[in-house]
Amino acid sequence: MKLEDKILNQFISPKNSNRKQVEKLITNVTSQLLDFLSNAEQKPTYPIFKQFDCSHFQINETPKNENEIHSNLQELYDLSMNSASPKYIGHMDSIPTLWSVIGDYIASAINNNLLSLEMSPFLTQLEYSLTKQFAKLFGLPETSGGVMLSGGTLSNVQALLVARNTVLKIKHGNVFTLKKEPVIFTSEHSHSSILKTGMMIGIGIENVIKIKTDKHSKIDCKDLSIQIQEQLKLGKQPFAIVATAGTTVSGNIDPLKEISEIAKKHKLWLHIDAIYGGAVIFSEKHKHLIDGIEQANSISFNPQKWLSVSKTSSMVLFRDFNGMKDNFRISAPYMKEQNAYVNLGEINIQGTKYAEVLKLWLSLQSLGKSGYNKLIDYSFYLTETFNKEITKRPFLKLTSKTEMNIICFRGEPNYLTSEKIDKWNENLQHYLLKQTNFFLSLPKYKNNLWLRAVLLNPFLTYEHIESLFTHIDNYEKTHRNK
Amino acid sequence: MKLEDKILNQFISPKNSNRKQVEKLITNVTSQLLDFLSNAEQKPTYPIFKQFDCSHFQINETPKNENEIHSNLQELYDLSMNSASPKYIGHMDSIPTLWSVIGDYIASAINNNLLSLEMSPFLTQLEYSLTKQFAKLFGLPETSGGVMLSGGTLSNVQALLVARNTVLKIKHGNVFTLKKEPVIFTSEHSHSSILKTGMMIGIGIENVIKIKTDKHSKIDCKDLSIQIQEQLKLGKQPFAIVATAGTTVSGNIDPLKEISEIAKKHKLWLHIDAIYGGAVIFSEKHKHLIDGIEQANSISFNPQKWLSVSKTSSMVLFRDFNGMKDNFRISAPYMKEQNAYVNLGEINIQGTKYAEVLKLWLSLQSLGKSGYNKLIDYSFYLTETFNKEITKRPFLKLTSKTEMNIICFRGEPNYLTSEKIDKWNENLQHYLLKQTNFFLSLPKYKNNLWLRAVLLNPFLTYEHIESLFTHIDNYEKTHRNK
Structure with missing residues (x-):
């Protein structure tokens, strides 16, 4: 045959x-x-x-x-989202680095399996090395290390699984046998993956306790302390706090140092979701924004966002890498064991995995730390420009202080009654798309609709932003006179 | 700037x-x-x-x-696993279809996000459509549907999460509040991801009850019934059975029909892990092997194995797709809702996901069902050839009857004492690699080492197999005379 x-x-x-x-x-x-x-800029953004x-x-x-x-x-x-266009500023989907595209092409072609060292003798070592270097970049100690996963949700899930197993001493994961009901604490503005994690790991979404935030969408540490006391009084067992460095809607950063003090006081695991904001570690000028991150027990970070690595590219880093292995590892008896490298599939929640690490490595090589420093700083420059335009216009309002390159704002002109404001902004989104081809997203924030701009694209310029605001003015003028 | x-x-x-x-x-x-x-065949396999x-x-x-x-x-x-070589027959890593490599290249370049319809208006619909078609190929009813995930472990995890939430009526995932300790049943030869799932979803690995198998590595249904009774007597709450269609080490298939009767009798969720073996659905001649799969509540299947789609490519299919959504969905309030399509990120465990569906679609287009039919049948032909050679040699023994294209065998020459057999086979593995460049894996099965061949590569021929066995004979002769 x-x-x-x-x-x-x-x-x-x-x-x-x-x-x-x-x-x-x-x-x-x-x-x-x-x-x-x-020709992406000439094509419809949406x-x-x-x-x-x-x-x-x-x-x-x-x-x-x-x-x-x-x-x-x-x-x-013709029918896909045009995320390469500099006018696509609605979501955290960056134009990918050329070498990350090539990385996926090669990874797919050689089809190695990050499940085990035997199936990826080079790439397993690469993943061990890069995750360790990232852990140290974030200021974690020599004992640290991490794994890469296919997306930020998985990184948050693994972090909180390890927290659950370690703090509650249930290495085998049996929640039923605990004496007290376990709870975790996180901001009301944290990502929905934290709720999903609560559902997945058997503690229930009702035991993900949402903490109030201040006017800048940051965790209110007073409320955090009160809620911990409250849960203890209810007979529950707090085991982790999730702080966010770069909230999804407005890019704000929880007070990491204060939260880490509270975590230490109550012997809670501190997980920092730096999935978006972790990238500022590459900016000499802005890395201070996430000071305190070095206190974390675990950190999740996505190169697939601000480092412009194509999807998916995510990692979860642990302060005590050996401790993670002790409290998480499930052996695959059909795989050969070799050398100092525990097979990666046994210490991450995926098992078989493609070589996502390759595109990260190639992107880092082609840009270097210095290139990323410039890219991050450039997006801060764009953000400043954008914010100046907002400040000039009394009818525009920000959700909160802008801390990263995410700007969440809306029009609240004084001639509008409050029930008309959502519609006015929704129409503004459509108007901008139609007139200028700019796509901004329209998230819900505190029950209202807001416009959101995520300034990731390196081809976005001062002139783009000027033109966008000219059109915002035109829209406002037309409506003012109606 | x-x-x-x-x-x-x-x-x-x-x-x-x-x-x-x-x-x-x-x-x-x-x-x-x-x-x-x-030039992969000329390069070192390992x-x-x-x-x-x-x-x-x-x-x-x-x-x-x-x-x-x-x-x-x-x-x-130079240092990676050479899985493109026809002489790489050690693991389930296939040479990828050309269009699946191209699919990854394109998916990476356009960087759409399968999190939401807004971020992937074309690809979200494609994923809905293809998973539904696969569900129906497997004989699931019109109510069925599924999602794609980055690897088989995740598909098994999601299936059992939905089973847990649905059967135990804990949609929000709180295991602590259950009246009885939940347990699932699976074969002693099922994949280690089932144990991992037990740890992850909060039921504990001790509540993954391992069922004995018969001499062909298939679940012993008598033992299954006994174990269910046993757990009920212990006051536990059985909620799911996991059957395997294509075990990892020897490619055997649990008795799906009998198991589905038992599941119905006890009102248990039946999950079929067809991650490897599901591909036979494309073979008119061999699809009967997985008869009974249409009785499943959920099925996991990996195109990344026998369909030669590059990693990762996996799906989990549900008999009652709406029921899955009701019992699993976590909303992402920052995402727009649109039309009939629930955002995929809200109904799978990943959230953000790259367009893995693209390479599956392109591979299906380029080969058609008829091409896959031929590929699957060709690997059955190779398997038959391989098995004939084993049968000819009294010193070779199979773990169990070969049912798919995975052959797990070893030498047990009568001149060897039993404690020397493992070493003899390990040396045979090294000898074959050195002399012929063939890489077979060396898994543990029932505490012994065996050689395993997975005949996936379409460039593998009759002549390759002949040459391999000539070298096995040479090795055996040399050792016989020592």
Whole structure:
């Protein structure tokens, strides 16, 4: 029995029988892709939504030819979110570094498995090394280390699993047998993944206690202390505090030092969700913003956001890496054990994993710490510019003090009654998209709608921001005279 | 303030200012990559392990130039697992389809976010559609649907979380408040991710009850019934059974129909881990092997294995998709809600996710169901060939009847005392690697070492297998006369 060449040619032949064809296909795919990406600023930032019926994506019986596939790819490009455009400033989705795209291409092609050292002898060592270096960048001690995971939610989940197992001494994870009901504390503005974690790890979302915030969306430490006392009085067992460095909606930073004092006092695990804000560690000028992060028991951080590494790229770092292994590891008896490296699949929640570390490594090489320093500082410069424009306009209001490159604001012109404000801002979002092709998101914050700008794209300029505000003024003028 | 071109050129300029450079870089990277992959069969299957010290991967201050990065990539290729070689038959890591590599390249470049419809208007619909089609392929009813996740462990975790929340009626995940201690049942040969799940979801690994297997590594249904009774007597609360279609070490299939009867009788959730074996659904000739899978409440399946989609590519399918949403969903209030599509990030355990669905879609297009039918049948043909060679040799023994394309065997020559057998087989593994460049893995099975071959690579031929067995004979002869 032999397989036809038609089928074998759907693989890169390891017998060197189709190299030219493969090269040609990659060239064609790249060309079509760059028709889209190299002209991203000219394309719609937010495509018209087209709803497909089920049959559109029907799995085909017989193979499609290259032309058919290219035409399906064209539809993908035409209808996808255009996150490469500098006018896409609505979410935390950055234009990816070129080398992170190449990293994914290579990782996929060599298809190594980060489950074990045997299946990724080079890349396992790379992950051990880079996560350790990040831990030390954040000021964690020599005992620290970490693992990479496919997205920030997983990093938060693993951190709180380790916290649960360690503090409550239930290495095998049996919550049922605890004497007291376990609780964790986090800001009312923390990410929804903390609630999801509460559901997943068996403590229940009702035991994720939400702490009030001050006028700048930061945890109110007085309320934190009160809530801890309250839960103790109720007979519950506090075991962790989650502080956030860079909240999702407004990019604010909880008072890390004060919170770490409270955590120490009550012997609670301190997890710092620096998924967004951790990137400022690369800025000599701004890294002070997350002072106190070095006190954490665990830190989650996503290069996939402000470091412009393509999705997914996330890591969770532990102050006591060996302690993490002791309290978390599930052995895979079918895998060979080797050398000093515990197989990564046994100490992270994923098991099999692709080499996400590769694109991070390549991005770091191509930009260096110095390049990232400049990128981060440039986005702070844009933020300052943006904020100056807001301050100039009395009808615009910020949710809170801007601390990172996330600006959450809205119009509250005095000629509007309060029930009309949400609609006014929603219409402003649509107006800006239609008139200027700028996409801002429209999150809910304290029950109202706000406009949010995340200034990640290095191709965004002063001129872009000026033009955006000219249009905000036009919109406001039109409405003022109605 | 302006960013230097040196930095901006590390991105694909959306202002069309570096297209030629980008194309040239992709061409160079592809060329270097194909020097490795197109000649994979000639390269070492299992590279010599080189241990690096910490400083080797040190994050650089200033940017490295393209040549330096290429030379680091060369080291990566030289020292990575060569899973593209047809002689790499040790693990479930397939040579990836060409279009799955391209899919990862594109997914990374367009960097859409499967968290929400707003951030991936096309790809979210694609994921909804393909997972639904897979659910129906497996025989689940019209009410079914699923989500994709980054690896099989996550799919098993989500299935059992939904089982826990649904059967035990703890939608918010509080295990502490249950009246009885929850338990699940699974084969002693099920994957270690089931234990990991027990730890993660708060029921504890001691409540993952291991069921005995028969001589073919399949769940012994009598023991299953006894164990359920036993746990009920102990006052525990059984809520799920996990059956496996394709065990990790020997590729065996639990008796799905009988198990589903037992699950129904006791009102337990039936999760079928078809992560490996689900692929046979594409073979007209062999899909009967997993008859009974249509009875499952949930199914996990990895295209990243036998469908040769690059890592990671996994899905979890639910008989009652709406029920899953009701019992699992955690809303992300910062995301816009739209149309009929619940944001995927709210109904899977990851949140932000890259477009893994793209490479699956492209692979399906390029091969069609008919192409996959042929690929699966070809690997059954290779398996038959391989098994015939084993049967011819009285000194070789199988762990159990071979049901898929995983063959787990070892030498037990009668001139060896039993304590020497493990070493003999370990040496055989090394001998084959050294003499023939074939890499087989050496898993532990029932406390002994066995050789394992996973016949996934479509470039593996009859001649390869003949040559492998000639060398097994040579090894045996040499040792017989010692």
